[in-house]
Amino acid sequence: MKPALIASVALSAAAVLALSACGGSSGGSASNSGTTTLKLVAADYGTGPANTSQKYWQGIADAFHAQNPKITVKVQAINWNDFDNQVQTMVQNHQFPDITEGDYFSNYAQEGLLYKASEVMTNASNLMPVFSKLGSYQNAQYGMPFTTSSRTLFYNKKLFAQAKITSAPQTWADVQADALKIKALGKIGFGLPLGSEEAQAESLLWMLGNGGNYKDATGNWTIDSPQNTQTFQFLKQLVGSGATEPNPGTKNRTDLWKQFAQGQIGMINGSPALIPIIQEGKVLSDSDWTSVPIAGKGGPLQSTLGVCDFAAAFKNGGTSKQAAIKKFLDFAYQDKYQIQFDKQYDLLPATTSAAQTLASDPVFGPFLKALPKAVQYPGDTVWANVKTEVQHTIGTAVTGDPSKVLGTLQQTAKKGS
Amino acid sequence: MTEQATLTAKRPAARRRESPARRVARAAYPLLWIGPALALIGVVVLWPVVVMFRTSFQHISPDGFILGSAGGRNFTDLFNEPDLKGVLTRTVVWVVAVVTVTMILSLGLAQLFNERFPGRRVARWALIAPWAASVMMTSLVFRWALDANNGVINVFLHDIGLLKSFNSNQADWLGRPTSAFVWMMVVAVFVSLPFSTYALLAGLQTIPQDVYEAAKVDGASRWRVYRSITLPLLRPAFVVSALINVINVFNSFPIIWEMTRGGPGYQTSTTTTFMFQLKQSYIGESAAMSVINFGLVILIVLLFLRVTRRTGEVT
Secondary structure, X not given: OHHHXXXXXXXXXXXXXXXXXXXXXXXXXXXXXOEEEEEEEEEEOOOOHHHOHHHXXXXXXXXXXXXXXXXXXXXXXXXXXXXXXXXXXXXXXXXXXXXXXXXXXXXXXXXXXXOOHHHHOOOHHXXXXXXXXXXXXXXXXXXXXXXXXXXXXEEEHHHXXXXXXXXXXXXXXXXXXXXXXHHOOOOEEEEOOOOOOOHHHHHHHHHHHOOOOOEOOOOOEOOOOHHHHHHHHHHHHHHHOOOEOOXXXXXXXXXXXXXXXXXXEEEEEEOOOHXXXXXXXXXXXXXXXXXXXXXXXXXXXXXXXXXXXXXXXXXOOOHHHHHHHHHHHHHHOOXXXXXXXXXXXXXXXXXXXXXXXXXXXXXXXXXXXXXXXXXXXXXXXXXXXXXXXXXXXXXXXHOOOHHHHHHXXXXXXXXXX | OHHHHHHHHHHHHHHXXXXXXXXXXXXXXXXXXHHHHHHHHHHHHHHHHHHHHHHHOEEEOOOOOEEEEOOOHHHHHHHOOOOHHHHHHHHHHHXXXXXXXXXXXXXXXXXXXXXXXXXXXXXXXXXXXXHHOOHHHHHHHHHHHOOOOOOHHHHHHHHOOOOOOOOOOOOOOOOOHHHHHHHHHHHHHXXXXXXXXXXXXXHHHOOOHHHHHHHHHOOOOHHHHHHHHHHHHHHHHHHHHHHHHHHHHHOOOHHHHHHOOOOOOOOOOOHHHHHHHHHOXXXXXXXXXXXXXXXXXXXXXXXXXXXXHHHOOOO
């Protein structure tokens, strides 16, 4: 009996621990004999192996290596669903990447983990000022805007015609009425992705429609404000009426975007990144869909959500490494790579010079014009935590009690880290 | 007896002649053989336990910096989590239901595979498939098969007239917490079956044939033979495989993570996935959850061994 007992206890201990050892990969290796290896971790904007960001970055890394044979850049692209989690795990284990590109959180700057933009970029003033401000912590810039996008409402013109809807929805009431007409065709009226992938964006778009936000103008958290509660009560009613897909709290953006591309969804909030998915789907032609300003409670949004993804450089070695990072970032932020990225993924540039080049472009021009007055996520150090909680739980507000869910989130935001 | 006596008489004499260094070397000799195993247990099992306990009492920033002691705050924070109660209840349901169903089905399957029938070899191979396939892969297959829009299970149900329309609440198996949880339990049973069936099959094959012949001579019915011979003699194999299943199922992460990520909210999370979800923002609290998990597993194992010891000799 005894040995069996000990064995089982040991076994269970091992089993429990196997899980605590999740995640974690090795950081960039230090220099030896004059050569430096940089580890670049980037979010994957691609929709599959054909256009993965791994290729985009590898192309830059190879061109850079040809010019700087002593510096090698190792590229690791991670899909958006896991990006935050994996980067966070690397940081928690102190196995820092050298450069990240994707979400950026000011708490890394607060902890003193990051180089200032001016330390790793020759011309940081070329980055768009409105987003540079968002990447700043205590008046110093750490997050370097790399790509931007703004949100609009996409709708399927074919389905609209079939349902005999003649104009684009402008108000929430329009959205609901139109969605129900499309539902009658056997399709999904409105795609509402409140699952963990990007619930924070979808929620904010609806909050803005009722004059709400995560924070007010003076910087206080307002997640459970009366406006926001009202917004989610409307959403709950919208979901209950069958105007959306069932159980939006479990549906993710990428999956719904793909369904929109297949012609299964009438309306969905999207960014330019939805365009390549539509084209890849080969179901909707360019004249079958269009995008308009997002509907608000009483009329279309005046300013939409502008999202910026940042590059950040971790302090992970001595000055020689810092010099290598600087060389690489200067190289990667050239206009031609900015524009290549934007054309490939239908996103917008983050540098002033690239934006000027694209300003007259018929596709990018209108989006670029709206960018400077775009609304952004809070740049707060608590945002990383709040965002995680929002992603996990805000979707339950449309099936459960909105004020209770929002109240809990407000508590999380106020609790801090 | 006499040989024994001479041996013990000789030993002190031999020892006296040895130098102290030699004696130490002789005493340490077994370590050479068990040393690596001990070191492995120490590094892989015991040390992480120590670190886990230590972490659960530390205040750690979300970025992995230790900000000092947290006292019992991580535990009080954890117990104040509004979702914890549901998570714990769900974990118990998860373990009990999955293991019970698995063991009952395995008993039947093992019996079946112990009989001779044409194609038995192929059938036995086929049973390995769910075991050999990555659990994550199996979960993904089921996730897409249950897709509300065009999942193959929904298409089938629609074809036979059980499902009225796609993209409806009814078709959205993984969107409703209860049905999602049931489906995940189905997957958990599916991937646990091969191991327990093989363990029981091995057990069945060790039962000597003559016991059955004796029973036949005595005129015992088939049910009587099963109850009085097969089941008692199968107990060691049954207990071992049930125990391993309990631990595996309790720790099961990929099924839940791939199929629902514990959502909506935390409504399909068990303590294992909840621990992982907490980790992203609250490392100390997550370690506290680990400590609870650790305690739970040990408790389950002890309880289980106690129960089985009472009902009969195990090992």
